Amino acid sequence: MSRETRPSAAGQEPEPERVHLTREGIRDSYADRIRRLRAAGMPVLSEEELEANRAAALAARPADADADGSVWMFGYGSLIWNPAFHFTEARPSRIHGWHRQFCFTIFMGRGSRDRPGLMLALDRGGCCDGLAYRIAPQAVEEETAIIWRREMLSGAYHPRWVRAVTPDGPVRALTFVMNRDHPRYAGRLPQPEVAECLAFARGELGTGAEYLFNTVEHLQDLGIRDRRLEVLAAAVRRCQDAAREVSPG
Template sequence: MEAGLWIFGYGSLCWHPGFEFEKSLTGFVKGFGRRFWQGNTTHRGTKDKPGRVATLVEDKDGIVYGRAFEVKGEAALPYLERRECTLGGYLSILTHFHSRDGTRNFPVLVYIATNLNQHWLGEAPLHSIARQITECSGPSGHNVEYLLRLADFMHHHLPEAHDEHLFTLEILVRARIKELNLCLRTLMGNREFHIEITEDDINPADNEHDDENNMLRQDSFQYISRVPPKTLRCLKM
């Protein structure tokens, strides 16, 4: 069992934790599915036009990949309490984290939203969710940035992960951006985030794809998803 307090991130914490940590590992939790069913009025939306952000919903056969952080210092928990709970409407639970290589399994604190909080939006057709994400922004930036940076993190650091909900939304949002002729750089805030992953958690086999990935993206938010052509034709991209 790992010593210290660990936090599991599956949304913006993956690419923008905002607090000090000793180290981080990529991996997954079981028994959940990631869904963009939580509304947000303080970070990625407003009271008049709430954005959509990720939460975890119970799914006995589900696996959600993300990033676990070993907390450093005393400032992290109050920061997360305000960011996730006070402003975001989330609550905290304990579950078990499994490292990517399968050698580690330890308790983590996870922030989730339920249908009992005031910001809950719930299930909706994916095209409707994509349209809402494309139209909303808040004090922390555009809702598009939240979605695409999360998808990019998954493609780059956890290429073996399958998340149909997340990746379908990524495709639909990119298609809508193209359809509306929107400026992607403006939507992304024209900024970069440094992602530090612990060295011993990096899979050497990932390096085989580095050249290919670098050709596909000229910057971190222009990743071209490797989606089967049949899927793309169905979505009329």
């Protein structure tokens, strides 16, 4: 993860040092991320637990998965606009039984202890449109190790094999669904509360609003319309506009 200094306006609190999430950063900054998560009082999987979790998920590969040993990953949020792993193919896809929801409270990344943020997760029910990425057989070990270090350090998700329907036929794909027993599972929150949170939460990866806007924009670029996210994005912009009217500049 590369960093850059973000100067703040006079009289305002300094912005957190901005971090850009990259494949190399995820791979190389593992120990630092573990340290910072533990310092923030968050539950963290040990390296052994993380690897055991990954190995178990790959061992649970369904019989109808690609016979050549490649692995498909289904992305529904930031994996759409910043996958940060190597893949050979990407297809628009839909899964059933899960929907995209801002139900995961965060204190780092795009939030802080003073102003917690929210992240998307897959929660039970409905359906979800996203992207399915094919990882070549010879790259599965290295690339899934990077994905697990990105997604699974806090144990907030369960890896799950799902049936992803694509224009070229269904594929079996791995994805990450919300662990409802995790202490940071927020459940279904009222939209005004989610909008207020995303409008102003900020951390080293940027703002919650940027995360939402990027997701909506890239879904639309793929020809995917998520009406609930689009309505939420409009509500976040209204919150930000109202705040600017109160405190111009």
